[in-house]
Amino acid sequence: EVHLVESGGGLVQPGGSLRLSCAASGFIFSNYWMSWVRQAPGKGLEWVANIKEDGSEKYYVDSVKGRFTISRDNAENSLYFQMNSLRVEDTAIYYCARKLAVAGTSYFDSWGQGTLVTVSS
Amino acid sequence: AIQMTQSPSSLSASVGDRVTITCRASQGIRNDLGWYQQTPGKAPKLLIYGASTLQSGVPSRFIGSGSGTDFTLTISSLQLEDFATYYCLQDEYYPYTFGQGTKLEIK
Numbered sequence: 001e002v003h004l005v006e007s008g009g010g011l012v013q014p015g016g017s018l019r020l021s022c023a024a025s026g027f028i029f030s031n032y033w034m035s036w037v038r039q040a041p042g043k044g045l046e047w048v049a050n051i052k053e054d055g056s057e058k059y060y061v062d063s064v065k066g067r068f069t070i071s072r073d074n075a076e077n078s079l080y081f082q083m084n085s086l087r088v089e090d091t092a093i094y095y096c097a098r099k100l101a102v103a104g105t106s107y108f109d110s111w112g113q114g115t116l117v118t119v120s121s
Numbered sequence: 122a123i124q125m126t127q128s129p130s131s132l133s134a135s136v137g138d139r140v141t142i143t144c145r146a147s148q149g150i151r152n153d154l155g156w157y158q159q160t161p162g163k164a165p166k167l168l169i170y171g172a173s174t175l176q177s178g179v180p181s182r183f184i185g186s187g188s189g190t191d192f193t194l195t196i197s198s199l200q201l202e203d204f205a206t207y208y209c210l211q212d213e214y215y216p217y218t219f220g221q222g223t224k225l226e227i228k
Binding site: 037044109 | 208
């Protein structure tokens with residue numbers, strides 16, 4: 001069974017940094033793209049970043065480019081999200097998700113339970 | 122970025138009703154659209170991918186259709202467990218974009 005467990009969320013001041021982790025199990029982690037998706041309190045879902053199986057390609061939503069970095073350690077079956085220069089508007093639950101590609105399309109078939117990041121002074 | 126316009130934003134319906142949610146993309150996205158269901162306090166759950174393919178384990182009352190710019194999610198006969206918020210997601214172009222969501226409530 002696929003299992004994704006996020007950790008590392010918490011309260012941080014504006015301008016601060018935080019590193020999220022996502023521990024993966026139940027599948028061959030190195031065979032899949034992985035993603036981060038966030039949800040501000042009471043708001044909708046927002047895709048934030050993707051990383052290719054081997055880490056060679058990374059994509060970000062414009063609002064986090066230059067501040068956040070997605071990475072992975074396939075030996076440790078772990079996904080990471082380094083978040084720098086945090087802003088109040090980055091406050092959200094951050095989900096890691098597995099991206100499955102099949103027959104020319106792709107989708108997020110498995111999600112973690114999320115970790116809450118609160119940016120506030 | 123591609124805008125995904127989802128409607129309605131909220132919907133009241135009864136058990137047994139047939140309901141339809143629509144998503145319109147600001148430009149063509151072929152069939153690279155998925156539908157996700159989210160209940161309060163939970164992670165999203167994939168229902169439909171490739172616009173019309175039912176994810177394994179999802180009941181057949183969930184039906185997706187469309188291609189290009191116009192997509193629909195139909196629930197043929199609402200069950201109690203279907204009252205939730207639904208999102209479409211395009212993953213044809215970066216940045217991926219979600220619709221704003223449709224909250225389905227019990228009438």
